[in-house]
Amino acid sequence: xxxxxxxxxxxxxxxxxxxxxxxxxxxxxxxxxxxxxxxxxxxxxxxxxxxxxxxxxxxxxxxxxxxxxxxxxxxxxxxxxxxxxxxxxxxxxxxxxxxxxxxxxxxxxxxxxxxxxxxxxxxxxxxxxxxxxxxxxxxxxxxxxxxxxxxxxxxxxxxxxxxxxxxxxxxxxxxxxxxxxxxxxxxxxxxxxxxxxxxxxxxxxxxxxxxxxxxxxxxxxxxxxxxxxxxxxxxxxxxxxxxxxxxxxxxxxxxxxxxxxxxxxxxxxxxxxxxxxxxxxxxxxxxxxxxxxxxxxxxxxxxxxxxxxxxxxxxxxxxxxxxxxxxxxxxxxxxxxxxxxxxxxxxxxxxxxxxxxxxxxxxxxxxxxxxxxxxxxxxxxxxxxxxxxx
Amino acid sequence: xxxxxxxxxxxxxxxxxxxxxxxxxxxxxxxxxxxxxxxxxxxxxxxxxxxxxxxxxxxxxxxx
Numbered sequence: 001x002x003x004x005x006x007x008x009x010x011x012x013x014x015x016x017x018x019x020x021x022x023x024x025x026x027x028x029x030x031x032x033x034x035x036x037x038x039x040x041x042x043x044x045x046x047x048x049x050x051x052x053x054x055x056x057x058x059x060x061x062x063x064x065x066x067x068x069x070x071x072x073x074x075x076x077x078x079x080x081x082x083x084x085x086x087x088x089x090x091x092x093x094x095x096x097x098x099x100x101x102x103x104x105x106x107x108x109x110x111x112x113x114x115x116x117x118x119x120x121x122x123x124x125x126x127x128x129x130x131x132x133x134x135x136x137x138x139x140x141x142x143x144x145x146x147x148x149x150x151x152x153x154x155x156x157x158x159x160x161x162x163x164x165x166x167x168x169x170x171x172x173x174x175x176x177x178x179x180x181x182x183x184x185x186x187x188x189x190x191x192x193x194x195x196x197x198x199x200x201x202x203x204x205x206x207x208x209x210x211x212x213x214x215x216x217x218x219x220x221x222x223x224x225x226x227x228x229x230x231x232x233x234x235x236x237x238x239x240x241x242x243x244x245x246x247x248x249x250x251x252x253x254x255x256x257x258x259x260x261x262x263x264x265x266x267x268x269x270x271x272x273x274x275x276x277x278x279x280x281x282x283x284x285x286x287x288x289x290x291x292x293x294x295x296x297x298x299x300x301x302x303x304x305x306x307x308x309x310x311x312x313x314x315x316x317x318x319x320x321x322x323x324x325x326x327x328x329x330x331x332x333x334x335x336x337x338x339x340x341x342x343x344x345x346x347x348x349x350x351x352x353x354x355x356x357x358x359x360x361x362x363x364x365x366x367x368x369x370x371x372x373x374x375x376x377x378x379x380x381x382x383x384x385x386x387x388x389x390x
Numbered sequence: 391x392x393x394x395x396x397x398x399x400x401x402x403x404x405x406x407x408x409x410x411x412x413x414x415x416x417x418x419x420x421x422x423x424x425x426x427x428x429x430x431x432x433x434x435x436x437x438x439x440x441x442x443x444x445x446x447x448x449x450x451x452x453x454x
Contacts, residue, residue, distance in 0.1 A: 055447050088398060088399075098401075099401040099402050099403075099420065100401070100402050100403055100404060100420060101402045101416075101419060101421075104420070327405055327408075328442060334445060334446075334447065335447040336399065336446065336447065338445040338447070340401075342403065343401075343403060
């Protein structure tokens with residue numbers, strides 16, 4: 001056993017959050033586990049170590065997925081923050097409406113909406129891709145899925161952003177976001193079946209509660225997790241799709257010519273720019289990794305983006321290559337807590353990529369802005385200066 | 391080796407079927423069916439690939 005390898009960085013520093021990849025590379029070369037005393041945190045930096053930790057909930061507990069005690073307290077009793085065996089039933093309840101088999105019926109509608117939206121934008125000549133596409137599309141899909149409209153839909157962007165932000169440490173961003181995340185929690189605690197569109201999945205969750213298929217009070221929790229987890233992350237992914245196709249026109253051309261590459265292209269977008277920067281675990285015992293000991297009870301941070309660029313696992317990891325098809329990327333996590341919404345995320349993103357490949361010949365980007373954010377890494381602005389319709 | 395499925399954990403993402411179509415498939419209800427569970431030789435690589443890509447770690451290889 002050797003002393004832990006340390007770094008004096010703050011992993012939530014504004015500059016690191018906006019462009020974390022140079023920091024990831026240096027941490028990853030330092031060690032597979034690096035202690036960050038400023039954050040009271042042990043970060044996992046290499047692919048194999050991250051995947052092993054995600055697959056070992058007995059050693060790496062989800063009771064501390066957030067980086068402040070208030071958010072971990074608030075998440076108690078959800079599948080997100082629980083460990084097997086309690087987790088198993090909560091997860092089944094959460095995911096039964098999100099599995100690929102449950103979502104099959106939605107594909108046609110999602111594809112049509114994506115095609116219509118992208119065709120309209122392609123015809124405009126130039127557009128801002130975050131508000132008009134990356135935010136507009138998932139918010140509409142999730143609103144339809146849960147079955148709400150009106151003021152709730154208007155609040156989805158700020159509620160969804162705040163729900164992710166408060167998972168961070170007690171910095172200013174987290175403190176400013178707690179009241180907004182509270183609005184979302186309040187709405188989810190008070191919403192009733194009658195508030196939601198008949199036939200929607202949200203309405204179905206309440207029906208399941210009435211039938212006794214899921215515990216009393218579970219419906220609100222489930223809807224909270226759909227809204228908290230399914231908005232900001234998908235927005236980040238769709239913005240990243242447009243930005244990466246803009247930066248790499250030859251890669252976009254490959255997808256246009258070969259639409260069967262759509263799933264591989266999305267996997268590569270997720271690998272290249274992870275939508276989630278960091279996620280927490282708690283070490284349940286002293287655990288030794290590559291000679292470094294993480295003490296029992298320590299807060300652990302999983303750097304998905306660092307693992308996704310690990311040259312020990314991916315050849316030329318800093319190259320964006322739609323032919324790579326990295327189906328084992330870490331951006332959806334892995335194992336019992338692997339992203340429950342990944343089927344829906346893929347439906348949405350594949351629909352957008354297919355529509356871009358069909359409706360757009362070329363696109364160029366003139367301006368790109370990211371704001372620092374504790375957990376998700378997304379664009380605030382992405383100006384498509386010129387789009388040529390196909 | 392034998393392919394073992396943790397049925398409650400399987401959510402039907404279908405990546406295993408893409409990795410090893412000769413060994414397993416999703417049925418019409420989206421339930422995973424293991425068509426060939428005892429694997430060796432050339433089939434072992436496909437089985438390992440299927441285990442590897444399962445996003446929720448529902449598959450594993452055990453000694454036959």
